[in-house]
Amino acid sequence: MKKKPSSAKAKKPRPATPSRELPGAADGDHAFVTIRKYANRRLYNTDTAKFVTLDDLRHMVIRNEPFVVVDAKTDQDITSSILAQIVADQESSGENMLPNEVLRQIISFYEKGMSESVSAYLGKSMEAFTDNWQQVEQIGEIGRRNMELFQQNLVNMFGNMATAGQPATAQDDEELEEELEDQLREIQAKLDALRDRRG
Secondary structure (H helix, E strand, O other): OOOOOOOOOOOOOOOOOOEEEOOOOOOOOOOOEEEEOOOOOOEEEOOOOEEHHHHHHHHHHHHHOOOOEOOOOOOOOHHHHHHHHHHHHHHOOOOOOOOOHHHHHHHHHHHOOOOHHHHHHHHHHHHHHHHHHHHHHHHHHHHHHHHHHHHHHHHHHHHHHHHHHOOHHHHHHHHHHHHHHHHHHHHHHHHHHHHHHOO
């Protein structure tokens, strides 16, 4: 009597892994999500219990949603290699942020055993660049507000002219000019401070 062949059951992903805490995170900080990478190269989000793509992880980075990627078999942290794949995809799409010479130097640093020193240097450099960029954005926001104020002043000035039926007085013009000069001096002072910090 022949035995009936047993039907093969499809393997299911492991149960959701509890989210890990960020190293040095303070109370109230968000834990980062664990992404498991399987042998078939599929990525499984243990927080949402769904398979995700590299592009999904890219959007998580953009949204500042922390995550760690681990090998489903060994539980080894492979986050850096996954992030490097995302960067490679961005570079291949035509958004060339990393010059070839920089990439060559990074590769050579691996051979020279300088990965730890270079990693610390790049981390500090990116932190400083981010701080400077945020200051530039703040200055840009101040400039936008000043432009809106300038436009509003013009509307008020010409509106008053139309209401009164007569041109604005010389005193009104002087007050407007002084106000705009004060705003320009404020912007210039912030730009000078930013240049001094970079120097």
